[in-house]
Amino acid sequence: MFSPAAQAMAERLGLTLGRANVDEFAATLEQLGRTDPNLLVVTSDSRGSGKLAPFGQALPRQLVEVGIAEQNLVGITAGLAACGKKPFGVSPSCFLTARALEQIKNDVCYSDVPAVLVGLSAGVSYGALGTTHHSLHDLAVLRAIHNLAIIVPADNLETREAVRFAAAAARPVFLRLGKAPLFDLHAPGTRFAAGQAITLRDGGEVALIATGETVIHALLAAARLAERGLAARVLSLHTIKPLDTEAVLKAGRECRAVITVEEHLVHGGLGEACAAVLLQAGVSKPFRIVGIPDEETVTGSQADIFRHYGVSMEGLSELAVSLFTVA
């Protein structure tokens, strides 16, 4: 995932490698499920992808397998939620949010049931498996649906807290998870609140507003920029909806430039959400959206794809410098 230079930077920052968010999700869910018999997991032959086989072994009465049938997965999840259960419908995001979009829109969000949907192996987590398995549309389509909280955790702490938030939520929640082991970005005990960005690093030159598995790259880029005398602010904007407009506006007003970073198409995701907030408030600064461009995605691992499109310490820091050079 990281170049040798980025790896070295992570070590200099004292970051330690945690586990994949999906592992943290599964462990947290099992912990919660042991004390809440109403917490159910619904899978579409996806318990392997969701690392939920141990959950199923420990709590067999709390797992519902529906087979490879995502529409049915979401419909059943909604029905369970309408009858007093707390179901987590779990399936790869590429299938869940495309094939079952109408069920998400109507059965979960419009009917307003307390269901949680979990998009696994999101973004380009499946790497070289190709476009069928990528979900670069999910944030865009889900943002356009009323009544859905959308959370994209950046590390294990954010994942753990997001799962707890979702389990307690009375309204629909979507969690977007990847499967690569991630560096821990937050000190233990860091406060996580859905809808509130976490500032990982303060600075007034450039704001790097990132989400999910791209946040670490923004943080490493900020560290590299600091070596060049540019103070970068890094926000983990884990909740895509409702967006922390206050944090975005503050970053836009206080920094000389803004760069957003996401594992998503450059259309309809975090970047355009931030742009809308800034522009409508009259905040106009040099602004760039880093993500996957609107083209057939290059073949490669998640790391290859990130590097190819500049979602890396090197790519982001060079882009930041170029903004000031041009300006």
Added chain:
Amino acid sequence: MTLSDVELQLKAIALRRGMLRLIVHAGAGHIGGGLSCMDILNVLYNRVLQVSPETFAEPEHDRYVQSKGHCVEALYAVLADRGFFPSSDLNTVCRYQSPYVGHPTRHIPGIEMNTGALGHGLPICVGMALAGKREGAAYRVFTLLGDGELAEGSNWEAALAAAHYQLDNLTAILDHNSLQITGPTREVMSHEPLADKWRAFGWSVRTVNGHDYAELTRALSDPPAPGQPTFVLANTVKGKGVSFMENLASWHHRVPSEAELTAALTELAAAERRLRATP
């Protein structure tokens, strides 16, 4: 309160009358399918479902999800008659800022889930029935499907799951009037033989005349085959009760003129007189 077959049939005439007026007043609605499923809803809400305005919020009540959500006007008429909300509310159906949308929503007392897109009710009901099974709860779950919507693949995903989980607390009713918006279902996308298909999917199938109160009551009330979900294939007539609307796809969502409404109400009044004259 137990109503006789004749009393229920009289009620059905009143419900049809109310639904026709509602649709004309609203200037919109699905009249043909509403008339074809009215007797089914009448039997469900007055003989079968263990639910009332008082028990609706309780976890143990029977669930009904109308998958063919477009026939909401029939459901509105039945729910108003059962006291879930005042009948006068129905003057606002489809009006600006009314909670009474042209498809079911949970804003309305008595409605479990928001439906209207087809192929959604059965998967939802599988989830509801599973919740009941895992709870050990006694409630039953019912959904009403239309012919046209059986072309949606999600129904068949749910049909598999219901049999797999042996959901004998689940009943799917097909309002089998054999017509959909474009014309006869056999011409649009044939789905016969339906009874064989549902049996092959592991369901217990009961075929009834969907306008016969004794047959409907038995099919919806008799204990299920243990470990099997129940499919009630209710043979119905689209537009049932108004001769010039019967068996015509063109009445799928046409709104009657005032003259047509008068003619329809006259027919219903005649039917009521005949029924009352029956010894």
